[in-house]
């Protein structure tokens with residue numbers, strides 16, 4: 001499915017080629033007359049769009065003479081955003097930051113063992129009979145911030161203040177996700193109209209987290225989040241056109257193309273997205289159609305194993321902060337929807353860190369990335 005959205009950027013494209021696999025590191029292939037070379041191809045009904053052009057910059061090693069450096073722009077086939085790949089740049093941290101000053105900072109923490117029993121409240125008994133949901137060392141309690149109709153906070157570990165990414169194994173992550181999914185099921189049983197569910201995470205302040213004690217948050221709303229709504233619309237259109245599920249077709253396409261396919265973990269597949277919106281972005285996609293509340297314990301455990309695997313990879317890359325979004329849809333059965341979990345690395349919490357959200361991302365919905373998804377997939381495959 002190729003997007004029909006008009007794009008001024010490509011209005012002057014004068015080249016068009018069909019390609020089966022696009023390799024963006026092969027260097028510039030433009031002739032002197034070409035300004036932009038557009039490559040489009042379709043696999044399993046998924047349309048891939050890439051444009052190659054150049055950045056004209058002075059070369060310090062050549063006395064400041066202007067050189068042409070390859071510049072590649074891709075469009076995400078699912079969410080529609082654009083990504084530009086800046087080759088040869090180092091936008092990501094290479095070294096881990098000492099977290100000691102952050103994790104030992106004094107301050108009130110409602111999730112620590114001496115507070116959590118007193119400053120968090122149980123869910124109403126008609127929604128969650130047990131009040132607070134505990135699975136292993138995790139606990140799920142109501143969120144006091146009213147950002148969604150129904151929401152919960154899930155704390156990875158209620159017995160200690162800080163959980164390093166190194167400690168996030170499949171058991172810890174699995175207990176937390178199981179508790180959050182059980183809460184989602186309870187909400188949707190109580191109020192089936194709150195059909196737009198997601199489970200999401202900010203880890204450490206660069207990701208937007210206001211509380212350091214590692215936790216996740218959920219939303220269950222009558223209206224979808226914006227990209228959740230876009231995803232459902234795309235799923236519905238794809239289902240109407242092909243009779244197939246959009247994300248199932250994407251996984252099939254990426255499995256076929258191989259370069260961004262990492263592997264299968266039980267009922268889920270791990271891929272890296274064609275046009276990442278964030279650094280080292282990875283997608284974990286269920287191969288079974290359904291919503292978050294349709295996941296059984298074994299499917300949740302598959303997500304947890306895959307997520308723990310990706311976080312382990314982030315640790316190996318000295319990355320220390322991330323967001324993830326596990327997105328479902330109450331329309332899953334009608335639109336052939338699958339649960340998808342997207343995770344991106346964020347800047348490390350160094351005292352003077354560079355935010356990874358520039359005017360490109362914040363104001364133009366365009367991501368600037370220095371590592372290709374093919375490189376990330378290759379790293380994760382080992």
Ligand SMILES: [Zn+2]
Nearest residue numbers: 109112161213
């Ligand atoms: Zn704490």
